Amino acid sequence: MxxxxxxxxxxxxxxxxxxxxxxxxxxxxxxxxxxxxxxxxxxxxxxxxxxxxxxxxxxxxxxxxxxxxxxxxxxxxxxxxxxxxxxxxxxxxxxxxxxxxxxxxxxxxxxxxxxxxxxxPMEESLYYFKSRPVDSQIGAWASNQSKVVPSRQYLERKFRR
Ligand SMILES: Cc1cc2nc3c(=O)[nH]c(=O)nc-3n(C[C@H](O)[C@H](O)[C@H](O)COP(=O)(O)O)c2cc1C
Known part of the structure; x- marks a missing residue:
């Protein structure tokens, strides 16, 4: 510019x-x-x-x-x-x-x-994790933060699994 x-x-x-x-x-x-x-x-x-x-x-x-x-x-x-x-x-x-x-x-x-x-402390992390809606819990497991996602389908498949 x-x-x-x-x-x-x-x-x-x-x-x-x-x-x-x-x-x-x-x-x-x-x-x-x-x-x-x-x-x-x-x-x-x-x-x-x-x-x-x-x-x-x-x-x-x-x-x-x-x-x-x-x-x-x-x-x-x-x-x-x-x-x-x-x-x-x-x-x-x-x-x-x-x-x-x-x-x-x-x-x-x-x-x-x-x-x-x-x-x-681990207990505090666990307590917070358990307090989250179940979809957010699965989302956190399914997505590798900071990594390139090959495709949206890849993420959705991982989420379902
Ligand atoms: C409003 C907002 C809130 C966010 N809160 C969090 C959070 O609490 N924890 C987290 O790990 N990422 C959070 N993120 C995503 C991060 O900004 C970041 O994109 C992600 O954690 C990857 O960061 P990194 O690659 O620098 O580690 C949030 C993003 C936005 C826009």
Missing amino acids: SFHENRHIAALRKNYQRKGLDLPDLQDDPMTQFSIWFGEALEAEITEPNAMILSTVAPDGVPASRTVLLKGLDGESFHFYTNYSSEKGLHIKENNNVSLLFLWLDLERQVRITGKAFEL
């Missing part, structure tokens, strides 16, 4: 009108602050408030980002579920430095998190 064709992108502009960020309003503990803001995101009924961008680093140092869903919180960690053999799973196995980004555009707010990823 040429510079001229790009001008309309550069012209996209939004005036942020919601409330600002004042230090006295912030909690000392960032996790407490996150819980408050997450509650506000839920209350505002924005689309997928628990969607977050997870970035990992490949062995060659190249970062990779994708969306995952927040499925649990405790005082010090953010929980998500994925396939350990996926690209992100393999990245984390080699290097567990990760970042998370929540972007709540409707609230004019983002939250940036940097930390280390660890496997949740």
Whole structure:
């Protein structure tokens, strides 16, 4: 795309009108602050408030980002579920430095998190797996995350089997 064709992108502009960020309003503990803001995101009924961008680093140092869903919180960690053999799973196995980004555009707010990823206890993964609709459970077994799917029929056949 040429510079001229790009001008309309550069012209996209939004005036942020919601409330600002004042230090006295912030909690000392960032996790407490996150819980408050997450509650506000839920209350505002924005689309997928628990969607977050997870970035990992490949062995060659190249970062990779994708969306995952927040499925649990405790005082010090953010929980998500994925396939350990996926690209992100393999990245984390080699290097567990990760970042998370929540972007709540409707609230004019983002939250940036940097930390280390660890496997949740097996019981917790199992508990979540069992809580999912049976079609989602089968879907998770049938699809090898991050792998090229030969065809739609292949996936449907695997699902039925
Ligand atoms: C809204 C949304 C939510 C998603 N949530 C998850 C999730 O919770 N866990 C997951 O493994 N993949 C989730 N995905 C799919 C991932 O973004 C990604 O495509 C997939 O996990 C393969 O990533 P990888 O090849 O980088 O490992 C989600 C995608 C979208 C668009």
